Amino acid sequence: MRKTILTLALISAFWILPATASAESPNDILVIVNSSVKVKAISLSELKDLFLKKRTSVGTSGKVTPVHAKSPELRGDFRKLVLGMSPDEEKKYWNDRKIQTGDSEPVSFSDTLRATYKLRGAISYVYRSDFKEGVAKVVLEISAE
Amino acid sequence: MNRLWVLKKNNAFVFSTILLLLGLPAIAWGSAQDAAPDTTPATIEEVEVPATKTAEKESSETESNEADTVSREEFDTLKAELTELRNRMDTAEEEAEFEALEAAGIGEFEPSLNIYGFTTVDFYKVFVTEDSPLAGLMHDRSSFGIQDLNIYFAGQMTDTMRVLTELEFTFMPHGSETDLLTYTRIDNTYGDLYTNEKKTLGGVHIVRAQYDWKPVDYFNVTVGRFLTPFGIWNNDHGSTVVIPHRLPFLMIRGTIPLAQTGLMISGRFFPADSTYIDYGFTVTNGRGPTSEIYDLNEHKALGARLRFEKEWENASLALGAYGFWSKMTDIVKTLDIEALEFEKEVVEEFWEYDIATDLLFKFWGGRIQAEYVRGLIQFEKRPPVLIPEVNIIDPSGGLRPDYVKWDMYVLGAWDFNLDTKHGDVVLTPFIEYEHSVMDDTNPDLEVGVITYGINLSPNPFVVVKLAGAHIYFPSSISVDDPVNTINTQLCVAF
Numbered sequence: 001m002r003k004t005i006l007t008l009a010l011i012s013a014f015w016i017l018p019a020t021a022s023a024e025s026p027n028d029i030l031v032i033v034n035s036s037v038k039v040k041a042i043s044l045s046e047l048k049d050l051f052l053k054k055r056t057s058v059g060t061s062g063k064v065t066p067v068h069a070k071s072p073e074l075r076g077d078f079r080k081l082v083l084g085m086s087p088d089e090e091k092k093y094w095n096d097r098k099i100q101t102g103d104s105e106p107v108s109f110s111d112t113l114r115a116t117y118k119l120r121g122a123i124s125y126v127y128r129s130d131f132k133e134g135v136a137k138v139v140l141e142i143s144a145e
Numbered sequence: 146m147n148r149l150w151v152l153k154k155n156n157a158f159v160f161s162t163i164l165l166l167l168g169l170p171a172i173a174w175g176s177a178q179d180a181a182p183d184t185t186p187a188t189i190e191e192v193e194v195p196a197t198k199t200a201e202k203e204s205s206e207t208e209s210n211e212a213d214t215v216s217r218e219e220f221d222t223l224k225a226e227l228t229e230l231r232n233r234m235d236t237a238e239e240e241a242e243f244e245a246l247e248a249a250g251i252g253e254f255e256p257s258l259n260i261y262g263f264t265t266v267d268f269y270k271v272f273v274t275e276d277s278p279l280a281g282l283m284h285d286r287s288s289f290g291i292q293d294l295n296i297y298f299a300g301q302m303t304d305t306m307r308v309l310t311e312l313e314f315t316f317m318p319h320g321s322e323t324d325l326l327t328y329t330r331i332d333n334t335y336g337d338l339y340t341n342e343k344k345t346l347g348g349v350h351i352v353r354a355q356y357d358w359k360p361v362d363y364f365n366v367t368v369g370r371f372l373t374p375f376g377i378w379n380n381d382h383g384s385t386v387v388i389p390h391r392l393p394f395l396m397i398r399g400t401i402p403l404a405q406t407g408l409m410i411s412g413r414f415f416p417a418d419s420t421y422i423d424y425g426f427t428v429t430n431g432r433g434p435t436s437e438i439y440d441l442n443e444h445k446a447l448g449a450r451l452r453f454e455k456e457w458e459n460a461s462l463a464l465g466a467y468g469f470w471s472k473m474t475d476i477v478k479t480l481d482i483e484a485l486e487f488e489k490e491v492v493e494e495f496w497e498y499d500i501a502t503d504l505l506f507k508f509w510g511g512r513i514q515a516e517y518v519r520g521l522i523q524f525e526k527r528p529p530v531l532i533p534e535v536n537i538i539d540p541s542g543g544l545r546p547d548y549v550k551w552d553m554y555v556l557g558a559w560d561f562n563l564d565t566k567h568g569d570v571v572l573t574p575f576i577e578y579e580h581s582v583m584d585d586t587n588p589d590l591e592v593g594v595i596t597y598g599i600n601l602s603p604n605p606f607v608v609v610k611l612a613g614a615h616i617y618f619p620s621s622i623s624v625d626d627p628v629n630t631i632n633t634q635l636c637v638a639f
Contacts (some may be wrong), residue, residue, distance in 0.1 A: 045418035055362050055415060063304055063361075084458075088569050091605035095638040099383035102299040102309035102357075104259050121304075 026129035027144035029077060032113065032136035034122040037061050042139050048082050050123060052093065053103045066106040067115050067124040075108070078125055081142050262296040265384040267634040274626045281325070282535070283628065291316070292634070293384050295352065305360045311352040319345055325535050351437075353404060363412040370406045370437065374425045374450040375467035375501040376516050379403055384636035388558050388573065389596045390612045391632075393516065394581040395552030400518045401469055401499050405429035405446065406437055419457070423465075425450035431471035432497065442494075446471030460508040469499040469520075494526035510560040519551040548586045554579040571602040588620035598632075610634040 031047055033039065039061040042050075049055040051066045058064065069075045079085055085093065094105045109115035112124040116136045123139075131138070270287040273280045294314040301307050319333035333346040355369040372380050378387050379396060396403060407429025414422045430436040431446025452465035475493040480486075499520035506513045527544035531537060558575035576597045583590035598612030610633065617627040 043418060046415075049415075049419075054421065055413065056359070057362055065304070086569065088605050092602075095605055096381060096383065096386050098259070098261055098297065098299070099263065099386065099638070100381040102259075102297065102307065104299065 024128060025144045026127060027077070028128040029074070029081065029125050029142040029144070030128055030131050030138045031123065031125050031140035031142065032116045032131070033061075033064070033139050034116050034120055034136065036120045037064055037123060037137070037139075039139060044082060044140070044142070047123075047140060048084075051078075051083065051106060053097065053101075053106070063121055064123050065119070065121045067112055067119070067122050068106050068108040069112045069125065070108045070110045074112075074125070074127060077144070257301055259299040259301075260296065261299075261639060262294070263383045263385055263636065263638045264294045265292040265634055265636045266290070267292055267390065267632055269390075269630060269632040272629040272631075277626050277628075278623055279628060293636075295383075305358055307357045307359070308355070309357065310354045313350040313352050314347060315350055316345065316347040317350075319347060326537060361412075363414055365411045367409040367411065368407070370404055371409055372404050373402055373427070373448065373467070373469075374409070374411065375401055375465070375469075375518075376503050377463075377465075377505055377514055383638060384634070385602075385606070385608045385638045388512075388556065388575050388600065389577055389598065390610050390634050393552070393554045393577075394579050394592065394594065395516060395518045395554065398552065398581060398583055400520060400550055400552045400581075400583075401467070401501050402432045402436075402471075404437075405431065405448075407445070411450070419455065421452075421454045423450070423452040423454075425467075427469075432473050434475050441476055442472055442474040444472040460506075462507075463503075463505040465503045467499075467501045469497070469501075471497045473497060491526050493524075493528040495522050495524045497522055510562070512558045512560075513556070515553070515555045517551070517553040519549070521547070521549055523547045546586050548584045550583055550585070552579070552581045552583075567603065571600075573600040573602070574598070575600070589618070589623050591618065591620045593617050593619055606638050608634075608636040610636065 031042070039058050042058050046055070046058045050058065050064055051068070053066075056063050069078065076087075079087065079090060083090060097103050109124075113126050113130060113132065113135055116122045116124045125142075128141075266289070268287070268289050271283050271285040273283055273285050296312050296314065298310040298312075299307065300309075316333075318331045321331045323329050323331060334343055335346065336342070337344055351370060353370050353372055355367050355371040357365060357367050359365040372382075374380065376396070378392060381387075382392065382396075391397070395401075405427060407427060409425055409427045409429075411423070411425035414424075416422060425448075427446070427448035427450075429446050429448070430440040431444075433441055435441060446469065448467060448469045450465070450467045452463065454461065454463040473493070473495050474491060476489050476491050479488045479490065481488060497520060499518065501516065501518040503516045504514060524545060524547055527546075530539040530541075530543045530545050532539050554577055556575060556577040558573050561572040561574075563570045563572060577595070579592075579594040579596070581592050581594075594614055594616050596612060596614045598610060600611075601609045603609075612632045612634075614630045614632070615627060616630070618624045
């Protein structure tokens with residue numbers, strides 16, 4: 001009986017640990033918007049369209065201005081997870097887009113959190129570890145995995 | 146029940162529960178310890194100076210250590226000041242950017258003017274039999290040439306207003322053969338007035354000069370000279386984008402006007418994720434000898450565009466159509482000097498009804514695209530019949546009848562992405578079939594073309610093309626033999 005209880009306790013420990021472990025990673029990407037952007041959430045598809053300039057608004061958001069990150073690591077993760085492009089594919093896309101419509105690639109800032117806070121209509125992204133509550137609104141969370 | 150047994154049993158249960166509760170934080174604490182930052186000094190500045198001294202060197206080392214300590218303090222101070230200066234510079238730079246944007250009162254980050262373009266250099270050889278009439282019309286000696294030098298000026302004034310200008314610089318009209326009866330070739334070579342150096346003058350073709358107002362995705366206004374919203378490669382005509390070495394015949398022959406001067410209302414709807422519906426309405430001068438700058442009749446050409454596109458993870462499908470209705474008028478003016486009056490005479494006038502359809506299917510690296518354009522020309526004032534290509538009045542006389550024109554092409558291509566030591570390279574073999582009937586009443590104007598080739602793209606800005614074409618005339622009375630061409634091109638986007 002004693003053995004059974006001890007075994008059960010040990011088994012419970014192994015079950016509880018993974019359940020209580022956090023599912024969030026500091027490398028998750030949070031998509032953030034300026035307070036002037038009137039939208040509560042956006043989909044991955046809408047986010048991709050905004051950053052490829054296939055659209056300029058989502059729902060009743062009004063005109064939204066995409067802002068890229070200058071950080072190569074963050075920009076690379078965003079490109080892979082959201083745009084689904086390699087760096088060369090992205091360059092070629094903007095070469096073609098400029099010729100077709102005159103649209104240019106979104107601008108970049110080092111501190112995207114600050115850029116989103118300061119600039120009206122901005123939408124950008126940060127790593128979860130760099131996000132500060134109250135500075136900008138999160139409209140989408142993208143898992144690093 | 147044995148009280149001792151129950152007590153022991155309860156103790157065991159309590160003990161195991163305590164073990165469990167203690168184990169959780171213990172394991173968590175252990176993980177935190179594992180993840181704790183490595184405290185090994187990363188830089189030479191972080192290494193502590195060893196405190197070991199010998200008695201003999203104690204006094205000198207004391208003095209030396211004091212000096213080291215002073216210089217160490219100075220060094221640390223300087224280092225901290227440098228780090229703070231760097232941070233302030235980065236912050237100041239971004240502050241300046243923020244202030245400039247806020248002063249402009251806009252939430253846009255794009256620069257006010259972008260200049261970019263594309264250019265094409267090619268080498269080609271045309272193979273045509275000497276006794277063919279085309280031997281005199283086509284340049285059949287191997288030649289180098291510059292096919293495109295297109296420069297774009299894209300100015301963003303506000304977040305909704307923009308100007309887009311595309312200029313094509315060309316050596317034309319230098320080298321153009323304007324009269325084949327008496328043979329006249331334009332020579333634009335002149336001696337410099339100061340140095341007498343021979344210089345060849347070219348020209349500028351205004352491909353488009355449009356002003357866009359885009360307040361929302363579903364409603365855009367464009368005025369000026371803009372590209373007709375039809376097909377796949379009319380708007381997207383960069384040489385680094387178009388797969389073969391030249392545009393399809395339906396564009397070269399202008400089956401639908403490639404550009405128009407007037408007004409366009411357009412927009413895009415998003416019925417579902419990755420699904421787009423585009424529309425457009427055009428009101429313009431239409432087609433005519435002066436339609437770029439003024440209209441010779443009161444009838445404005447009307448056009449309507451509808452396009453559907455759906456994207457999936459590894460594929461996309463786009464279907465489009467454009468309808469065009471226009472009246473073309475050409476006039477000549479005669480001045481009556483005595484009466485001081487101008488008399489206008491209509492020399493040619495017709496109604497034009499066109500429909501263009503397009504399909505683009507992409508799947509992984511593959512691509513299948515097709516376009517079909519069909520038009521009806523109904524004359525109100527018939528001109529005399531012209532000999533095709535040379536545009537000389539046919540001495541056999543007669544006036545042009547109403548006619549139907551149609552063009553189509555189908556193209557298949559595949560992008561192979563190769564990982565080489567020079568980086569990612571894309572290889573694109575392709576094959577294209579075209580059939581063009583410029584005037585169904587004139588068999589000499591029917592042509593079929595098979596184009597095949599391979600493109601190499603060593604980086605996103607450059608495409609090297611190698612292509613061959615077989616051109617044949619299935620119904621021609623005047624031309625029996627086909628024409629073959631070989632073309633190599635270097636296309637650069639900058």
